Amino acid sequence: MRILVTGGAGYIGSVVAARLVEAGHDVVVLDDLSTGHRTAVPGGCAFVEGGVREHAAAVLAGGIDAVLHFAAKSLVAESVARPELYWSGNTGASLALLEAMRAAGVGRIVFSSTAAVYGEPDSAPIREDAPVRPATPYGASKAAIDTALAEHARMHGLGAVSLRYFNVAGAYAGRGERHTTETHLIPIVLQVASGERGHVAVNGTDYPTADGTCVRDYIHVADLADAHLLALEHCTPGEHQVFNLGNGAGFSVREVIDTCREVTGHPIPQVDGARRPGDPAVLVAASDLARSRLGWIPRRPGLHGIIADAWAFHTASAAVGGPAA
Ligand code: UFG
Secondary structure, three states: OEEEEEOOOOHHHHHHHHHHHHOOOEEEEEEOOOOOOHHHOOOOOEEEEOOHHHHHHHHHHOOOOEEEEOOOOOOHHHHHHOHHHHHHHHHHHHHHHHHHHHHHOOOEEEEEEEHHHHOOOOOOOEOOOOOOOOOOHHHHHHHHHHHHHHHHHHHHOOEEEEEEEOEEEOOEOOEOOOOOOOOOHHHHHHHHHOOOOOOEEEEOOOOOOOOOOOEEOEEEHHHHHHHHHHHHHHOOOOOEEEEEEOOOOOEEHHHHHHHHHHHHOOOOOEEEEOOOOOOOOEEOEOOHHHHHHHOOOOOOOOHHHHHHHHHHHHHHHHHHOOOOO
């Protein structure tokens, strides 16, 4: 297939683009390089630099069978401070992409949705039929796109899949997480281990969890990529399908830091701090639907292995100097 990958210079988009090329697909990456890196785009992909709104129509007119839509803004705190950026950059740009797809007759899309659409869930693990009630503009901007996909499927025959990611980590084929503005736990802890930061702040120790810190479900980026390739094959005209992607096991912030100590051999100083606004106590996925409908089998579910891959990427990219993806 000839596939448009928006955001294919970013962390997750570049890993999925690499897997698509390995699987023999013809890939066009569209990315404005606002947070991604040109060097992360896999060899063998065509590359168009620019925004979805401005350039998607021209790329689609060149003949595209399916779209994988990763390009998005994804800083939760920024979304609270500047919601307009998320309504425009996420929801608005995605609506423009859907219109361009309709005009060009492109009928398949796999979309990067998020666990953030569930807000503070009533129970764990979270199934796809749990109430959608996002607690932040980031989650709301993604939930709105999920709704638009459902309606485009119903009224226009689109075949759409929303993949709701839980906490993605790890690295694949020299592509990993290293943002200019880093907010995610594992890369921050690894920056402490490599001496780029002095300590990690634990965001809240009074949550109703076993050790008082937040619990998350970590998924390896390569397993996440596998789910995208399967979702692409399962796009069905007129249907919007939704799948949660996680391993179904929760790890607390303290457990993640301890595992980073084991992997890196570094003491990793930590300082207990206040809660970060908007953080749910526990986010763990029920991914049975992805397993049964897509035939998805996570091959790297262990936290130790996920962190070991992230650490290998971190030390390699620090050695060559500067951010990768
Ligand atoms: N944390 C710390 N210290 C840090 C960084 C993070 O204690 O320096 C904590 C957070 O407060 C949270 C946990 O580690 O309790 C995980 O935080 P991340 O930022 O790594 O990930 P989130 O769970 O906040 O974010 C993920 C996705 C988002 C999505 C969100 C849904 O990365 O895109 O889940 O809540 F919006």
